[in-house]
Amino acid sequence: MHPNDPLYRVLYIDLTKKIYWIEDRRELFENYLGGAGVAINLLKEECPRGADPLRPENPIVFAVGPFTGLYPIASKTVAMFKSPLTGNLGESHAGGRSAIAIRMAGYGAIVIKGASKHPVYVAVHGDKVFFRDARALWGIKSSITVARIIREKEPGAGQRAIMRIGRAGENLVKYACVVTETYRHFGRLGLGAVFGSKKLKAFVVSGKRSLPVLDKRRYREIYKELFDTMVKSPLMKKYHDLGTAANVIPLNKIGALPTKNLKESKFENADKISGEYLAEKYLGRRLACAHCPVACIHLAALREPYETEPYFYKTTFISYDYELIYSLGSMLGIRNAEDMLKVLDEVEVLGLDGISSGVVLAWATEAYEKGIINENDTLGLRFKWGDYETYIKALRYIVEQPNEFYKALANGVDYAASKYGGEKFALAFGKNEMPGYHTGYLGYFGFLVGSRHSHLDMGGYSIDQKALGKEYNLDELVVKALREEEWRQILSSLVVCFFARGIYKPEIVAKALEPLGWNLTPEDLGKIGAKIHRLKYEFKFREGFDLDSLRLPHRIFETPTPHGYLDEYKFKEMIEKFKLLIQKQI
Ligand code: SF4
16 A cells, blocks of 8 residues: 555544544555455444444444545445344445545545434544534435535535435434435445434535555556446446446346236336336436446436426436336336336435335235235225335335334334234345345345345346356355355455446456555455455354344245246255355354
8 A cells, every 4th residue: 555545544433422533544454455344344343242233332334445536436435334124234335426535535434433412414524523413404304405405504515425314214214225415325234224323414525635656657557448448348338328227128038027026027017117218218317426437327307297387397306227126116016117216206305225115115015915914004005016106105104103014114024024924925135125136046145145135245146147048056156156255345345336347357456456556466355355255254143143044035936037946945055055165264
């Protein structure tokens, strides 16, 4: 690492005492690069064993890495915390301006400890930290309005990130998200609820530092090489043109698009909520995270007439991507784009995780259909596939939690099913609601044993698709998936957006680190990745995660995948194999 790189500085903020300080943690960054590698170490240091995720003892760690601000698509921030949803490792990545802002403020990581007695928001401007009274912001209906107010008040326009929660976070919904720059999210595993438990309404960061490099000429050459590869890559063009929404039609075609709570894996109306359709009829803007030439973020412009004013229209910009189209579209049987966009907008306004929200509503719809719950539970709502108005009302109830049923839904689908029944079709893995890939064994295996129960941990859904029509050697694929997750720890530590994972291969990463003052071979990187993965698993086990008591929802065996019907016995074998591999590491 360059001796003058401010990456090694860690900012600690104590919300209880309203104090802050900066520590030199060079050794952590030298051994673990940054991002996820540093964050898991800080989480282990700060989070006591068995901590209640919604008590002050649960810290929030934000971390960036050596590539942040220096190479393209190194645009993400890693957030780490103990998850209120799963009870173990909480990790979520988001872009927007968050990563660049933290780096330019002069930090590699920020640790937020304790809890405030009354609502605050924290503003970090370079070396100064301000604790601002947020009582007037608490309870505002829309997370978007909160950001508008803060934008007026705080300096640093154009360089600052405003991370904030909506009503879902305030009310401790266990899958509440943190929204940053309006259209990006620390979506999964309930960071919003952890913010809410600390009475932390928003976290603002800005800074203007410049970053040193050791060999400027070489740095420029490698930057150009990476940039050119990215802008010429057909995959990046796909993400730019249609975004991840481009995946709707291909996944539907192979029968991997979960539909109506996965009672089906093909949706007859997929073309009406597809990336192509949305781009043709609704696309209003494309956006990029800071320092990214791809701009995969797609915003629909929804134009609605005012009832009493002819020729006047309200235009709302709503971000969409594949995961949201799956969870709040096909999963709920919503047949047209406009209805789906209205549900997406409500999720954004309330500050909920889109994937979890959709899976919870899909379970509630099937539970209602089967008579497991009734109108006494739902406060009169009649859940029905495709009924977007009922879904919007239900989302508001989940956030306000007016009765036991909605309180249960606010705890996630695993909890709701354990209370009301319907476990067989409650689609959570490791207590996290499933992402939109009914692709085969490796996809589900990744949801089950991936360190954050995300499709992004080991990319099993992609391994499944590549294995179509080929021999499916599950033993070999388990090892391959684990190695993939270990390598992704390096990408998460640099911190690179996973969309560029095909470009940031081990050799190019080692080469790109050199002019920044790092001397690591691809083999060294492999070892660091494995070490980080091991630390994450140690944390999970420490907090009670148990590979022997994982729940596999029966529904995944009832609906055919592109690889046919899945066999439960084979999953058990895969988990046994994985256990042996993990035991060797820990
Ligand atoms: S590819 Fe998309 S998500 Fe990734 S950094 Fe670029 S704009 Fe952000």
